[in-house]
Amino acid sequence: MARKNQTLGEFIIENQSEFKYSSGELSRLINAIRLAAKVVNHQVNKAGLVDILGEAGDTNIQGEDQQKLDVIANEAFIKTLKNREIVCGIGSEENDDFITVEGHNDDHKNKYVILMDPLDGSSNIDVNVSVGTIFSIYRRVTPSGSPVTIEDFLQPGRNQVAAGYIIYGTSTMLVYTTGHGVNGFTLNPAIGTFYLSHPNMKFPEEGSIYSVNEGNYTHFPQGVKNYIKYCQEESGNRPYTSRYIGSLVSDIHRNMIKGGIYMYPKSSLNAKGKLRLLYECNPMAFITEQAGGKASDGYTSILDLQPKELHERVPFFCGSKKMVEKAEDFMAKSL
């Protein structure tokens, strides 16, 4: 039972029994994420003071110039997870291939794989706008005791056992679900403890915020153009507002609290959109559905898509249920 101001540590222990396979392993994994989040938060907060702004000098498999904080966050999460030997594999936006993690006696006994976007919203790092970390957790499908394979990562989002994000913003929050609702915890920086500040988060069914990079408008499919026009002109008696931070985590977090829709459609610039299915869309879709919202590629629920590659991209429509349904209507009508 969620109690306001409960610490994250208490919440994890008190809710462990809710979890079908509860053996404490998932709790230890969430605890490790909590620790890595604090390490990254410390770096993000002092980014301007020490030489960790700007580019790291390498390009990742996405063809993006890695920011120094992309690399720092990636290393912090990988090190924390490896040292605690609680996952058997890690997939990351910043690593070309998945990482196999041996257990204590090189026995590959661990049950979980994690996929992550260690630093989301990289284009906002240098300009002091909120950024995040996104994670998605699955039980492996290959037999324990053998090294993980790509199969363990290419699972439909519906198989996720947990997912969440950390937002490094005006305050630092960790928001996650294990399939029993969504809860948000705020870090008290003075004592380094996360407290339950947002119990049982819910997406309003309807909202008035639309979040899309309108700079790409001319390249969008007709259905998306029609929906944006609807938001701008014909939204009946409620004025819509355009809000776009350019950090997926921050745009969806705001929309979950206020009601809204986030869209990163396909376009003539990006045939499959920009966002990555496994460590951006699936975890945010799981959280959104657990909070009563909806997430699709414009036609199919994100969580029902069968992944084919570690870094594949998909179009993404996510947010308040009625708003996503409206956007899907416009997409269907423009076919």
Ligand SMILES: O=P(O)(O)OC[C@H]1O[C@](O)(COP(=O)(O)O)[C@@H](O)[C@@H]1O
């Ligand atoms: O600048 P654009 O094309 O609008 O893209 C912004 C989107 O790209 C992202 O920055 C991609 O994530 P990364 O920063 O992790 O690569 C999202 O957070 C954001 O919503």
Ligand SMILES: [Mg+2]
């Ligand atoms: Mg990202």
Ligand SMILES: [Mg+2]
């Ligand atoms: Mg990233």
